[in-house]
Amino acid sequence: MPPIVNDAEGYFRRLVPAADPLLAELEAEAAAEGIPIVGPLVGALLEILAAGAERVLELGAATGYATIHLARGCRGRVTALEHSAPLAERARGNLARAGVAERAEVVCAEALSWLGECRTAFDFVFFDIEKADYAAALNACKSLVPPGGLLVADNTAFPEADSFNRAVHGDPAWKAVSLLSFLPGHSPEKDGLCIARRR
Ligand SMILES: C[S@@+](CC[C@H](N)C(=O)[O-])C[C@H]1O[C@@H](n2cnc3c(N)ncnc32)[C@H](O)[C@@H]1O
Incomplete structure (x- = not known):
């Protein structure tokens, strides 16, 4: 097999989609303030x-950056949980600026408690x-995500995600893949991602 391109990271960095002015501003703010x-x-x-999802849930909204992407991509509504009240308020403002406030709400709540009561x-x-909370969240999501539903987990290369990684790969309720990836602009740029389908 021939070798891959020289400077693969530089090559793939040039293929990253360009951000619109609002998302670029949120990226710059996050970098300046150390928000991952x-x-x-x-x-x-x-x-x-x-794409195609009707009911989207995000655990951990911060300033609403990923929430905006989810709202733009899905067909229905996004509920994003954030336990910091100032960040939740900031995320709401950013969703309004992005023009998606009608289809995305930020709930100021502790995710595991909220999941425990969600029906x-x-x-x-x-x-x-x-x-460290991913495994418990996965357990709660088993009854909330119907067959065919999708789960994406960020930062799964961190040791604290190990119990989640073992659970999602060990439970026949999920068909999961774990990727160790180069992710330009992500915090950090080399990290794990898990994508799982509810069976
Ligand atoms: C990595 S940041 C989220 C970044 C966001 N998803 C994005 O990419 O734009 C994690 C956020 O989750 C929030 N958080 C952490 N643990 C939480 C919990 N148990 N319940 C609710 N929010 C939590 C933190 O306050 C922080 O703002």
Whole structure:
């Protein structure tokens, strides 16, 4: 097999989709303030994967950057959970600026407690909270995500995500793939992503 391109990271960095002015502003703010957002490549991936979803749930909204991508990509509504009240308020403002406030709400809540009380089904769920909480969130999502629904978990190369990784690959309720990926503009740029379909 011939070798791959020289400077593969530089090559793929040039293929990252360009951000619109609002998303570019949120990327710059996140970099300046040390807020870990998914960045343009995973943002675009979320838009692609959420296409067709009617009910989207995001765990961990921060400033609403990924929420905007999800709202743009899906067919229906996004519910995004954020336990920091100032960040939740900021995310609401950014959703309004992006013109998606009608289809995306930010709920200021602790994700695991909220999931424990939730009785709504979601056909797309995105995990981006503390990695140590992913396994418990997965357990809660088993009854909330119907067969065919999609789960995407960010930052799965962190050791704290190990219990989640073992659970999602060990439970026949999910068909999962875990990717170690180069993700330009993501925090960090080399990280794991898990994509799982509810069986
Ligand atoms: C990595 S940031 C989210 C970034 C966002 N998804 C994006 O890419 O634009 C994680 C966020 O989750 C929030 N968070 C962490 N643990 C949480 C929990 N248990 N419940 C709700 N929010 C939580 C943090 O306050 C933080 O704003």
